[in-house]
Amino acid sequence: MSDTHEQCPVPKAPTSEDEEGRGPLLVEALADRWGIRERRGPGKTVWVRITGAR
Secondary structure (H helix, E strand, C coil): CEECCCCCCCCCCCCCCCCCCCHHHHHHHHCCEEEEEECCCCCEEEEEECCCCC
8 A cells, every 4th residue: 555645654552532543553463564665756655465364
């Protein structure tokens, strides 16, 4: 997934009142590996590798 935001995702434990921020936590829990790549233009690309059933 690519976007034009400069900020990188950071897994954190959201509170029950947070309305956003759960995506990186879910990716970290489900993925075997994930990371961030620079891309041409503004922003970044987040990649995820899932190799088997959990």
